[in-house]
Amino acid sequence: MIRIHKPKTSPEKLAIDGKQKRRSHCASYSRNPSAYETGTKKFEFDRNIYSHKTVKQALIQAQHQKCCFCERLIGTDGDVEHFRPKQAYKQATGEALKYPAYYWLAYEWENLYLACTGCNQRHKQNLFPLQNPPQRATNHKQNIEQEQPLFINFGTENPEEFIGFRGVIAYAIEGNQRGQITIDSLKLNDRALPEARLEKLQPLRGLNQVLLLAMQRPNDQEFQELAKDAKDILENAILDSAEFAAVVRCAINSKFQYVIG
Ligand SMILES: [Zn+2]
Known part of the structure; x- marks a missing residue:
């Protein structure tokens, strides 16, 4: 959201x-x-x-x-x-x-x-x-x-201050009541949503690894080119226009540590 x-x-x-x-x-x-x-x-x-x-x-x-x-x-x-x-x-x-x-x-x-x-x-x-x-x-x-x-x-508040994602699972930030009620009422951890989020996150996690490896090989031109493309894709995946943007933003901020599977 x-x-x-x-x-x-x-x-x-x-x-x-x-x-x-x-x-x-x-x-x-x-x-x-x-x-x-x-x-x-x-x-x-x-x-x-x-x-x-x-x-x-x-x-x-x-x-x-x-x-x-x-x-x-x-x-x-x-x-x-x-x-x-x-x-x-x-x-x-x-x-x-x-x-x-x-x-x-x-x-x-x-x-x-x-x-x-x-x-x-x-x-x-x-x-x-x-x-x-x-x-x-x-x-x-x-x-x-x-x-x-x-x-x-x-329309008037930023949902990302209330709902975060650990990997594919939505949670209420610091246990806030409004985030929890919104998640529970809309079943945001159900209805095949975690699976759909995982499908989005898995390839992005791979691209994030390319970025990390590229940092260790600053002189490998070919790798640097690959990293540039990976960076573009990751940047596009956090735009408001991207599907599951809030999920991807949390995954990137937490360095994909909760993305398993
Ligand atoms: Zn919906």
Whole structure:
């Protein structure tokens, strides 16, 4: 998981159609709050707005075609994910769904990311745990600024300060609670992710060895050329655009000591 930098300006579809929808959802809620709170009445969200091709394209570009949670390359296959869920939410897995959720943020650019199907539909779903549940904003008249979300918000925070990797395994840095909850909820050490990370790390470890050997042979021109290529590949593998960039950065910083296999 790495920090995501989205353009400040929202795609036009959200700014125009999304804004209009938001206004109508807020008005419907205000007319009959209890029906929405009991879940007897539900909002109908328009996927053609929040998942419009221009919105998706802007997210694909900002996220370098990667899932916001697991950093797998997903190309154009991802789902538009709501960081704060739109219809219903849960404080913890296993709890009953609560209604309504953050309906007023369904078309808000700051709340949208691109996620792979596994992360979005099977694991994050409606989960949105808070450190301070009584302060949760439960309608559009309340302020989300008072909330202390437990999930790391990669749009405003640097996830690499919370989640590190020992080889292929994600861990919460200094046991921090938010990192741990994010890892556990999204099953970041499951779903064949360690295997996929290993596939990425193994050849890079070999290249790192070439670099180390080259330092011992400063006069071997051929080896120095090889080392130059190896260095270029390693440098590219830690760019934001590279798959599993956070994993590779940790592996390089720890000199690949945890990469086995
Ligand atoms: Zn994912």
